[in-house]
Amino acid sequence: MASKSPLTNQENVHVVPEKYDAEHTENILQDKTLIQEARLATEAEHNMTFLQAIKTYRKAVFWSVLVSMSIVMEGYDTTLIGSFFAYPSFRQKYGQYHGPEAGYQLSSQWQAGITDIGAVGNIIGALMNGYFTHKYGHRKVMMVALASMTGFLFITFFAPNIEVLLIGAFLCSIPWGVYATMGPAYAAEVCPLSLRGYLTAYVNLCWVIGQLLSAAVLRGLVNNQTQWGYRIPFAIQWIWPIPLFIGAWLCPDSPWWLVRANRLEDAERSLQRLTQKDANLDHKSAIALMVRTTEIEKEAECGTSYWDCFKGTNLRRTEIACVCFLGQVSNGGYFAYSPTYFFEQAGVSPTSAYGIALGGTGLAFIGTCCSWFIMSKFGRRDIFIVGFSILICCLLLIGILACVQQTKAIKWVQSVLCLIWLGSYSASVGPIIFTIVAEIGATQLRTKTVVLGRSTYYVGNIIGGVLEPYMMNPTKWNWKGKTAFFWAVTSFLTTLWAFFRLPETKDRTYEELDIMFLGKIPARKFFQEKLDGNEVNTSI
Structure with a gap:
């Protein structure tokens, strides 16, 4: 018979104070009061309808949509580079002449090189986002990525030859990797259960919007035989960073990230900024659920x-x-x-x-x-x-x-x-x-x-x-x-x-998902699994 999990031991009663600090989270898993607060927050999440969530969390929706808008840039940029390979003015600038029939063409090696180096930059940017977001939060990483993007665009815009363009494409693809992974993670952390699916799926819509904008711009300039036929599409990318930078500077940090950083008072203030003042939301219960979920994961090492x-x-x-x-x-x-x-x-x-x-x-x-x-x-x-x-x-x-x-x-x-x-x-x-x-x-x-x-x-x-x-x-x-x-x-x-x-x-709340993964529930049984929030199998 398995030994009693420390997550189910409720003998030590610990009262949740009005103010949070590190010493109050040491025995959080045995805290009956906080467990009850987390349970109330879980029930509130499940009982909140879509319309109630929109009314209560409309500020969170706004900030989530704003951050995800950066993915419009990635959808635009990644489509742009590949489409340029067939552009007459682009090929004349960066390609080589292959006779009157073929005209100016970009070699398959250079096409593959630009495409593949972009994917490498995306991976580097994504990995950097995962590392630095844990340390500094979503806002600061987003602002650095946007500022970097603004500078890197000068390289592609003024590239005198294909070699410099390759370097510019590589550097620009690094912040693209940040955008692609920032949007869904931020949306998943600032929105309630009933809105989570819609706002994370909105990321795909942003990608499609970027592709639409790119296709429209290219279609409008395809017959422009001057250098502006390819320079204007590059220059349009400068429209995005400044307003998005201002938005990232003003938006609240994820309360989940602040809880993980043990900044619980800041997490409560962030949650207040994400919700309407007249919604009568129990912020302390919501923070209690975040704390308990985080501590369950720590207990599971x-x-x-x-x-x-x-x-x-x-x-x-x-x-x-x-x-x-x-x-x-x-x-x-x-x-x-x-x-x-x-x-x-x-x-x-x-x-x-x-x-x-x-x-x-x-x-x-x-x-x-x-x-x-x-x-x-x-x-x-x-x-x-x-x-x-x-x-x-x-x-x-x-x-x-x-x-x-x-x-x-x-x-x-x-x-x-x-x-x-x-x-x-x-x-x-x-x-x-x-x-x-x-x-x-x-x-x-x-x-x-x-x-x-x-x-x-x-x-x-x-x-x-x-x-x-x-x-x-x-x-x-x-x-x-x-x-x-x-x-x-x-x-x-x-x-x-x-x-x-x-x-x-x-x-499913994140606490419920943690419990089911720790309990090694088969994938086909997740939907029907009943949980009361008190039992966690920590064997992994």
Whole structure:
């Protein structure tokens, strides 16, 4: 029989004082008063409706949306660099002349180099965010990233040759990695349970908005043969940092981060700034829940380093974050996200195909908005599995159609299936991944868990970016539409993993998730598990 856990020992009564300091948290797990306060906060979280949460936490919504807006920059910037490879004025400036037929072209080596060095910079920026956010909080790290971005943009804007442009692209990609991992982590920590899913999924919408802006700017300047055809899109990036810097300077720190830093009075003040004064919210109970959750993780020997993400039950949580983010590559996005190839094969002009692809990005925007209504009705796990199942069906149909005699009508059907894939992905898998990853990590390791997941995505992106051209290129493997079969297999393997390993996190407080992970509850039983907050199995 297992020995009695110190988390269930309630013999030592410790009264929670009006003011907090370090000495009052030593025996917090045996504190009956604080346990009761945490239980009241948990009940309040579960009982708060969406409309009540919007009314009470509208300031938190504002600050979360503001911080996540930095991801618009990442969506804009990452799309911009890749799109420039086909820009006439850009190729004339940085490419080499290959005769009257080919004209100025950027070599495949330089294209791959700029793309891959950007992914390396993203990983470095994400890892730096995980390290420095733990020490200094979200606000300060965001402000440093924005200031750095402002300076690095001068390198890309004034780059006299391709070598300097490569350096500028690398340096700019470092703050992009910060933005991509900052938004979901901050949203998950400042918003209540009933808003958590919507505001973490909003991160995906910001990404799509950035892609839309980039596509619109490029479409408007594609016929500009002067240097401003590529310089203006670079210069537009300077619009974002200053207002976002001011917002980051004014926004409150995450109360969860302040609790982890043992600044409990500051945490209460931060919570007051995130909520309405007339809401009559019990801030002390909310802080008590944060303190108790943090102490449960400390009792389970949950550290704060990257190495701790791979120890004990945190390894399972890291696995979930990494595989979920990798799902944004294994789902076949490199193949199906843009149907331009099939439209061109069907005889549509390149300009029209580009316009249809731009419309596809608009479809992604609508799909992400629809995802908010879907996640209000269904769980994260169900959305993930059903969404992937729809993607697999689309990919299989595209692959099957590629095996028959090719006609213009078949190419149109394949193009439409790509658009269906895009809409389904944007309404399910795309946004729900950000929500799952933001929720799944232990509170002490939240940002680092998001960072490791996003870094896995960047590595997968590099691999997918290398494989896809080989599979599609007529001079290489020449799979064409049959490439869909490869991505259907990777999607199926991801879905199979999710069925056995992905738990349901909807409507669970972070304390409840800690208890279930510590109790080694199977993924398929998370949704039905009943908890009273008193029993924790600390064996890991």
